[in-house]
Amino acid sequence: MTTAFIEQSASGAAAPRAAARPASGKPIGTAGVGVRFESLAKRYNDLYAVDGVNLDVAPGEFLSILGPSGSGKTTVLMLIAGFVSPSSGRLLLGDQDISRIPPHKRDIGVVFQNYALFPHLDVRRNVAFPLEVRKVAKDEIARRVAWALERVHMSQYADRRVSQLSGGQQQRVALARAIVFEPRALLMDEPLAALDRNLRVDMQHEIRSLQRSLGQTVIYVTHDQEEALNLSDRVAVMDHGRLQQVDTPKNLYLRPANPFVAGFFGEANLFRGNAEAAAFVTESGARLPLARSARGKAVLCVRPEMIVFGDKQKEGFPSLEGTVVETRFQGSILRISLRTPLGPIMAVRHINTTDDAPPEGTRLTFGWDPELGHLMVQE
Amino acid sequence: MGNATSISHSITDTPGGADWETQRRRVTVTLLVVPIAMMALLFLVPLGYLVWLSLGGPSGPNVNSYRQLAAPVYLNLAYYTLQLAFIVTVACAVIAYPLAYLLANIESAVSRLMIVGLVISLWLSVLARTYSWIIILQRNGVVNDLLQQAGITSKPLPLVYNETGVYIGMIHILLPYMGMTLYPTLRAIDGSLVRSALSLGASPWTTFRRVYFPLSLSGLVSGSILVFTMAIGFFVTPAILGGGRVNTIVMAIQNQVQVLVDLPLAAATSVVLLLVSLLILVVYERIAGVERIFGKGRQ
Ligand SMILES: Nc1ncnc2c1ncn2[C@@H]1O[C@H](COP(=O)(O)OP(=O)(O)OP(=O)(O)O)[C@@H](O)[C@H]1O
Numbered sequence: 001m002t003t004a005f006i007e008q009s010a011s012g013a014a015a016p017r018a019a020a021r022p023a024s025g026k027p028i029g030t031a032g033v034g035v036r037f038e039s040l041a042k043r044y045n046d047l048y049a050v051d052g053v054n055l056d057v058a059p060g061e062f063l064s065i066l067g068p069s070g071s072g073k074t075t076v077l078m079l080i081a082g083f084v085s086p087s088s089g090r091l092l093l094g095d096q097d098i099s100r101i102p103p104h105k106r107d108i109g110v111v112f113q114n115y116a117l118f119p120h121l122d123v124r125r126n127v128a129f130p131l132e133v134r135k136v137a138k139d140e141i142a143r144r145v146a147w148a149l150e151r152v153h154m155s156q157y158a159d160r161r162v163s164q165l166s167g168g169q170q171q172r173v174a175l176a177r178a179i180v181f182e183p184r185a186l187l188m189d190e191p192l193a194a195l196d197r198n199l200r201v202d203m204q205h206e207i208r209s210l211q212r213s214l215g216q217t218v219i220y221v222t223h224d225q226e227e228a229l230n231l232s233d234r235v236a237v238m239d240h241g242r243l244q245q246v247d248t249p250k251n252l253y254l255r256p257a258n259p260f261v262a263g264f265f266g267e268a269n270l271f272r273g274n275a276e277a278a279a280f281v282t283e284s285g286a287r288l289p290l291a292r293s294a295r296g297k298a299v300l301c302v303r304p305e306m307i308v309f310g311d312k313q314k315e316g317f318p319s320l321e322g323t324v325v326e327t328r329f330q331g332s333i334l335r336i337s338l339r340t341p342l343g344p345i346m347a348v349r350h351i352n353t354t355d356d357a358p359p360e361g362t363r364l365t366f367g368w369d370p371e372l373g374h375l376m377v378q379e
Numbered sequence: 380m381g382n383a384t385s386i387s388h389s390i391t392d393t394p395g396g397a398d399w400e401t402q403r404r405r406v407t408v409t410l411l412v413v414p415i416a417m418m419a420l421l422f423l424v425p426l427g428y429l430v431w432l433s434l435g436g437p438s439g440p441n442v443n444s445y446r447q448l449a450a451p452v453y454l455n456l457a458y459y460t461l462q463l464a465f466i467v468t469v470a471c472a473v474i475a476y477p478l479a480y481l482l483a484n485i486e487s488a489v490s491r492l493m494i495v496g497l498v499i500s501l502w503l504s505v506l507a508r509t510y511s512w513i514i515i516l517q518r519n520g521v522v523n524d525l526l527q528q529a530g531i532t533s534k535p536l537p538l539v540y541n542e543t544g545v546y547i548g549m550i551h552i553l554l555p556y557m558g559m560t561l562y563p564t565l566r567a568i569d570g571s572l573v574r575s576a577l578s579l580g581a582s583p584w585t586t587f588r589r590v591y592f593p594l595s596l597s598g599l600v601s602g603s604i605l606v607f608t609m610a611i612g613f614f615v616t617p618a619i620l621g622g623g624r625v626n627t628i629v630m631a632i633q634n635q636v637q638v639l640v641d642l643p644l645a646a647a648t649s650v651v652l653l654l655v656s657l658l659i660l661v662v663y664e665r666i667a668g669v670e671r672i673f674g675k676g677r678q
């Protein structure tokens with residue numbers, strides 16, 4: 001997978017906050033507060049669904065939780081929302097410990113995968129619901145509902161019944177309902193999973209711009225890597241209830257903390273072996289140059305697009321040989337599978353020349369810039 | 380090519396030579412003939428006969444029987460019957476709702492066993508279930524024995540052959556109908572709606588009142604209609620457990636047939652009973668009808 005990274009501030013905390021001003025009265029839209037996990041764990045019988053998670057989400061940050069099925073993403077979200085109580089550890093919202101506060105007193109907006117709109121209420125009443133239960137004055141409710149529906153471009157549907165809306169429209173209403181009461185944080189559990197691809201991309205943009213303009217803290221669960229990379233300031237990668245790495249999309253791709261993260265984000269050529277000062281010795285005995293000296297058992301990660309061939313090789317690059325096993329044309333890139341003494345290698349080449357794809361069986365020399373190889377030292 | 384022509388030929392040559400839609404309509408009509416005929420024969424014809432009889436039968440048509448029904452004794456009976464049916468319906472709803480809620484929300488072998496129990500109780504004869512209440516509730520029955528041994532009462536309480544017995548019996552027999560109508564409705568309520576309401580700041584009680592209960596209303600309405608109409612026409616249980624002290628409109632009909640031998644009067648009473656039940660259905664549907672709750676738009 002080759003993803004173009006949008007340059008964004010590494011901390012992601014300081015999203016510019018344009019106060020959204022409705023027609024009259026005080027501006028609606030409060031910035032979110034931070035969320036902090038302190039060795040948070042949830043155990044079901046003898047299975048840890050969430051295991052010792054430490055995490056700081058900055059106010060106004062967009063954090064995605066990404067991981068394979070059953071890795072504990074939903075459990076994390078339900079812990080924050082309060083539908084699951086932690087077996088141990090603490091959860092802080094701002095500087096308040098909310099571990100033992102019931103869900104309805106947490107002031108956290110939740111958007112569910114199936115939208116969870118109330119079928120017996122129309123769009124307007126759905127969005128008004130959180131305000132009505134908070135006993136907000138009638139005219140204030142009308143003002144805020146109008147504001148929230150405006151924000152998600154659903155004003156003209158206010159009098160519709162929920163069942164008369166498409167999936168994307170329902171999701172917008174769910175979003176409006178979750179932001180209308182100015183929650184302290186917004187949680188979303190795979191909110192776009194049920195939508196088709198084009199709509200999903202549109203909604204991603206809208207969610208992102210809404211989050212930015214509100215300065216809302218968002219914790220977003222997804223199993224779609226592309227979505228996580230597109231949306232997030234930072235991504236938390238989970239596996240088996242544990243956080244594997246929390247970092248910016250760029251760093252997750254270029255500097256994965258371990259082979260799991262490396263394999264999870266796009267393709268990676270992973271070499272196992274030992275770092276011996278300036279060289280990395282693979283299990284098969286090959287010596288590969290390292291940019292920085294290191295020692296110990298390690299895994300070297302080289303992304304397919306970092307592999308260069310023949311004449312593009314430079315001084316100091318490893319010089320390896322392989323046989324083309326298969327080439328695949330994928331739009332703007334050519335994907336080349338090689339068989340090498342180091343094992344199978346995957347390379348991609350941008351199609352910006354008239355070169356033909358090397359036929360199967362061609363022997364090629366290849367290498368990479370040691371600066372771009374990423375070494376993951378294990379324990 | 381020749382092959383293709385022969386295929387298209389055989390398609391247009393299907394029996395009747397009609398397109399798929401027309402054929403479907405024909406099949407539907409054919410299939411409906413039998414039930415419609417049965418309905419007419421077994422339901423409309425007797426009903427017509429009943430109405431004809433109530434209007435004086437061979438010596439009619441007149442409304443003499445209906446005039447007789449205006450007598451205070453019948454009005455009181457009708458009022459009493461409606462009241463009985465209403466209280467039984469409310470009691471069934473109040474008892475069945477939490478029960479159905481538990482069954483719908485607790486996943487366990489116990490809840491499955493209870494549902495099986497409910498269904499089985501529907502198979503048992505009403506007569507057997509009614510008589511068993513006599514054994515339980517009579518002067519030296521299980522309940523009175525227990526109450527006396529526990530020192531709650533010194534004399535046996537009159538629990539059967541009176542109104543108490545009728546209520547207990549009718550509620551017991553009609554409860555499963557309410558339960559079996561409510562259960563699937565509650566079961567179908569999406570748990571994420573409840574979680575969503577809570578996360579939006581509604582307290583558990585508000586969540587129940589404003590989300591869960593409105594969504595369960597359709598089941599409650601159909602259960603109530605079922606129980607109420609059954610209760611109005613109930614005969615065996617009030618007759619046996621009432622011990623002659625509880626008189627309902629249905630018993631009056633029996634009396635008219637067997638003692639007064641006034642068939643037109645009995646027929647007129649039945650017709651009025653039917654109309655009242657229908658009216659109640661319509662009113663109920665208007666007040667709390669499913670159509671209104673999930674109404675089509677706001678206009
Ligand atoms: N109520 C529960 N009782 C027992 N085990 C549970 C319960 N809820 C979740 N688990 C277990 O906890 C683990 C994490 O579940 P969770 O739903 O958080 O995963 P997830 O990352 O959201 O997966 P998915 O991508 O499939 O939604 C799973 O192994 C699951 O079986």
Ligand SMILES: [Mg+2]
Nearest residue numbers: 073074075189
């Ligand atoms: Mg999940």
